[in-house]
Amino acid sequence: MNLETIKSELEANIPGCRPEIVLNGSPSAQNSLLVDAEHAVAIASYLRDASGLRFDFCSNVTGIDWPSKEISAKVKVKKVIDGTEQEVEEVQKTMTPAYLEVVYHLFSQELKQGPLPLRLRTQDRDSSANLPSLTPVWRSAEFQEREIFDLFGVIFDGHPDLRRILMWDGFVDHPMRRDYVNPDDYEYEPTAHDDVLQRANQHLREVGGR
């Protein structure tokens, strides 16, 4: 299994797709394939069905949150100081783009190869955090994509049953994001007791008990 050959095979067979190889610096050397959201379903189906690849087993699906980060780099800039041109070192600050990433770890049971990590990135973390669902290709992604929707807030278009899975339905935030803050009163949940208590107090006030 060679990522370069997989990449060129994908480019030859799926017109318009732009897979990129993401290198991994750790000794595990598990490099991954970054694909665009537009062609993700076609690429996934091809990886599953093509005879030399047969990635029929999608083992692990997970989300990663990459918030915007400030990177400062020293850059040499030519500046005119006191009439003469000089090279001055300046610190340039740039912000990395923020996005959510979903990683699918693919294995082939037939050819006994893998893992092939397949990465998809959203455009940003807020308004367009949409990705196509790969559940139609691999059923095993069903609960795991629901979990990513629940904990990271990635919206999977085409998922058969996209609901919260671990948090309760009324919950609003996404706890696995890096900037999530625990509310002070996270154990507080309005229950029927509060209504009942309010009515009881009102009744007591009306009858002059308190």
Added chain:
Amino acid sequence: MSTATYLTTPPTLEPTIDGSEDQLLEISMGPQHPSTHGVFRMNVVLDGERVVKLKPVFGYLHRNHEKIAENETYLGSMPYTDRLDYLCSITNNWGYALAVEKLAGIQVPERAEYLRVITGELTRLQNHASLIGFLLQDMGSSGTPLMYAFREREKILDLFEELTGSRMMCNYMRFGGCRVDTPAGWLDRAKKVVQEFPRFLDEYEQLLVGNEILMERTQGVGVLSKELAINAGMSGPMARASGVSYDIRKVDKYSIYDRFSFRVPLGAHGDVYDRYMMRFLEMRESLKILNEAMRTIPEGPIVDPKMRIRGFRPKPGEAYGRIESPKGELGFYLISDGSPNPYRYRVRPPSLINLTVLEDMCLGLNVADVVAILGSIDIVLGEVDR
């Protein structure tokens, strides 16, 4: 006996006698149902006694294990992995240690690998023994089979207690080895337990394997096809009962599993009975590994002497490590950004993913079969909800 006709496609609802759908009954099984082995709920829609829809509801035991681990050092998460699948803490430790060793490129000494195999296979024995006990208990054979299984499990837990100091929360592995070496005489006592184990298996098989009621309740119930099993990510005994020949011990050859001769049992029908028998066959294969490992274990260090525990910071990068836990494929996915804490820590829980096909297996069967099918999947809610 129910046959498996409704397995990959959901059945179309037959019209009721008066043409209305008000004869459907929605019941909530759980969260405190004894067959769920924890807090787990299924919303089941019934037409008479037939299941027409089943939606599992999770999250009662959710504590966001992954977030806690991201705020903790690499080693600090090790005791917490015990609490994932609290029946097999040692294999959880092993999966995590393996992922970190891949991430940081750590070598494990020979004796530690043997100790890992021995304790890991003992964990498989006690997990499978208690699972068949639970399954039979769920199906109504109260008491005796479960207690027979727990009697054997106790012997293994006693070994764990002597070795690690704790019966269930073992916290035994370290990156690059194991935490403690065996106390004097431990291996002999473990050998004795292993040698006596086949007697329990023979006794248990004689007790119930050919039992007519058991066969009637389980054969042809909850059939899972091979294609669906692969596509839905089934792993472990669940997948192998459906005839999927995939054992990570054989495929990845992690640790030193390529040195032992053992076979991978496969089922032919993929029903509850096959999954039940799969556990017996796997225990017999585990015993082969254990006998061989205990005979050939070498002397030596149990942890890589170059490994630094304080200030452990792997290079930036990522790794996915997986092992064959008793429940299936247990994977850990770690991303390091060079700091003492993992940037991302993900557990691939076999129990949660094996539940994906619960609805497919139950549709069209009776509500009493749901209990048997759920029992045969072998879930632990500490791992499902994390």
